[in-house]
Amino acid sequence: MISAVRGLPELREGDDLARLVAERAELQDRDVLVVAQKAVSKVEGRIVRLDEVEPSARARELAGEGDASRIEVVLQEAKHIVRTRGSLVIAETPHGFVCASAGVDASNAPEPGTLVLLPLDPDGSADRLRERLRELTGREVGVVVSDSFGRPWRQGTTDVAIGAAGVEVLRDLKGERDPTGYELKSTVIAIADEIAGAAELVMGKLDRTPVAIVRGIDVPGDSRAQEIVMPPDRNLFP
Numbered sequence: 758m759i760s761a762v763r764g765l766p767e768l769r770e771g772d773d774l775a776r777l778v779a780e781r782a783e784l785q786d787r788d789v790l791v792v793a794q795k796a797v798s799k800v801e802g803r804i805v806r807l808d809e810v811e812p813s814a815r816a817r818e819l820a821g822e823g824d825a826s827r828i829e830v831v832l833q834e835a836k837h838i839v840r841t842r843g844s845l846v847i848a849e850t851p852h853g854f855v856c857a858s859a860g861v862d863a864s865n866a867p868e869p870g871t872l873v874l875l876p877l878d879p880d881g882s883a884d885r886l887r888e889r890l891r892e893l894t895g896r897e898v899g900v901v902v903s904d905s906f907g908r909p910w911r912q913g914t915t916d917v918a919i920g921a922a923g924v925e926v927l928r929d930l931k932g933e934r935d936p937t938g939y940e941l942k943s944t945v946i947a948i949a950d951e952i953a954g955a956a957e958l959v960m961g962k963l964d965r966t967p968v969a970i971v972r973g974i975d976v977p978g979d980s981r982a983q984e985i986v987m988p989p990d991r992n993l994f995p
Contacts, residue, residue, distance in 0.1 A: 758957055758971075758973050759956055759958065759959050759969055759970070759971050759972075760912075760959065760969065760970050760972070761960055761968070761969050762778055762781050762782045762969065762970065763962075763966065765778070765781065765796075765966070765967065765968060766798040767800065767867065768796055768867075768967075769800070769867070770799065770800060770801070770802035770804070770987070771800065772799075772800045773794070773889070774775075774796060774886060775886050775889035775890045775892075775893055776796055776889075776893060777789065778890070778968055779890060779894050782906050782970060783897040784875050784890065784894050784898055784970070785896060785898075785972065786896050786897045787898070787899075787926050787974075787975065787977060788896070788898045788899070788970050788971065789899040789900070789901060789924055789971040789972075790849050790890070790899070790900050790901070790968065790969075790970055790971075791900075791901045791903050791952060791956035791957075791960070791968065791969045791970075791971060791973065792886065792900065792901070792902050792903070793902075793904070793968070794837040794873075794876065794879070794903060794904040794920075794969060795862070795865050795866075795873050795918070795936065795967060796968065797876050797879070797886075797902055798873050798874060798875065798876055799873065801876055801877075801882065801972045803873060803874040803875065803876060803877070804866070804867060804872070804874070805830050805871065805874060806870060806871055807824070807826045807828075807830075807870050807871065807872065808870060810826040810829050810830055812825035812826050812828065812829040813817050813829055814826040815832060816829035816831075816832055817848065819843075819844055820844050821842060821843060821844060823843075827861070827872060828844060828846065829924045830860075830872055830874070831846050831848065831858045831859050831861045832846075832859075834848070834850060834859040834860065834874055834875070835848035835849065836848070836849050836850055836851045839855055839946035839982040846851065846858055846859070850875060852875070852879065852919070852986070853983070853986035854875075854886075854906075855908055856904075856906050856907070860874065860875035860904065861873070861874055861875075863925065864962070865962075865965070869950075873906070875919070876902070876919075876920065876923045878953075879902045879919040879920025879982060880920045880921060880922065880981040880982055880983055881920075882902055882920050883902050883920040883922035883923075883982070884922040884939075885902050885921040887899070887923050896925065897923070897942070897977075899921070899923035899924035899976065899977065899978075900920075900921065900923060900924070901920070901921050901924060901949055901953050901956070901981070901982070902919055902920045902921070903916040903917065903918055903919065903953035903956065904916065904917065904919045905917075905957070905962070907908055909947060909983070909994075914928075915957070916953040916956065916957035916960075916989070917947075917949075917950045917953050917954070917985075918947075918949035918982040921949045921974070921980070921981055921982040922981070923977060923978070923979070924948070924949055924976050924978050924980075925948050925949075925977065925978030926947075926949040926976075926978065926979065926981065926982055927946065927947060927948065927949075927984055927985065928945065928946040928948050928949060929944075929945050929946050930944040930945065930946065931944060931945070933942060947985055948976055949982055952974070952976070954969055955971065956969040956971055957969075961966055983988065
C-alpha cells in the first residue's frame with residue numbers, strides 16, 4: 758500500500774520535518790517513508806535567491822537569451838559538465854549523480870526568484886530523518902529521499918532514490934536460478950529506485966504532497982543510495 762501524507766505546510770529552513778510527518782501519519786514498523794528532495798532541501802536551507810547571484814561569462818554564454826543567473830547556480834553546483842545544448846546543461850554533481858541542471862530546480866521553490874539545490878548529503882539527510890522518527894514514534898522505518906531524473910534514450914522522468922537509510926538499496930540476484938534453472942549472471946535490482954518511483958504516483962509534482970508511506974514490503978537494510986551511483990570503472994559512457 759502507498760499513501761500520501763496530507764496536510765503538510767509549506768516547509769521552511771529549520772522545520773522539524775519528522776515531527777510534522779509524525780503528527781499526520783500513524784507509522785508502523787517496516788514502513789518506508791519516501792520524502793521528496795525538495796522537502797529535505799527546504800528544511801536544510803538549500804535555497805538560493807537569483808537576485809543575489811552574479812553570472813559568470815560562461816553562464817552568460819550558455820544562457821543566451823535565458824536566465825544567466827540560473828545557469829551560474831547550475832555551474833556552481835556541478836562537478837563536471839557532461840553535455841550542453843543551448844541553455845540545457847547535463848551535469849555530474851559532487852554526489853556522482855548525472856542529471857539535468859545539476860539538480861538545480863525552480864519548480865516548487867518556496868517563492869518566486871528562488872532555486873532549490875540538492876541536499877549536500879542525501880544519505881545523511883535520510884539517516885537523520887529516520888533517527889528523529891524513531892525518537893518521536895518508537896517505530897523502525899526506512900527512509901528514501903527521492904528526486905525526478907530523466908533517462909538517456911527514454912522520454913519522461915521518473916523518481917529515483919538519491920538518499921536512503923534503513924532500507925535495502927540494491928538486491929543482488931547474481932548466482933540465483935530462475936524456474937528453468939538458468940543461473941543469473943549480472944542481475945541487480947535497484948530496490949530503492951523502484952520504491953521512489955512507486956511513491957511518486959501518489960505524491961505528484963504539483964500537489965504540494967512531498968511525503969508518502971510505502972507499506973507492506975519487506976526491504977529493511979543498512980545500505981545507502983550512494984551505492985547506486987555507477988562506479989567509474991563500470992561506466993560505458995564517460
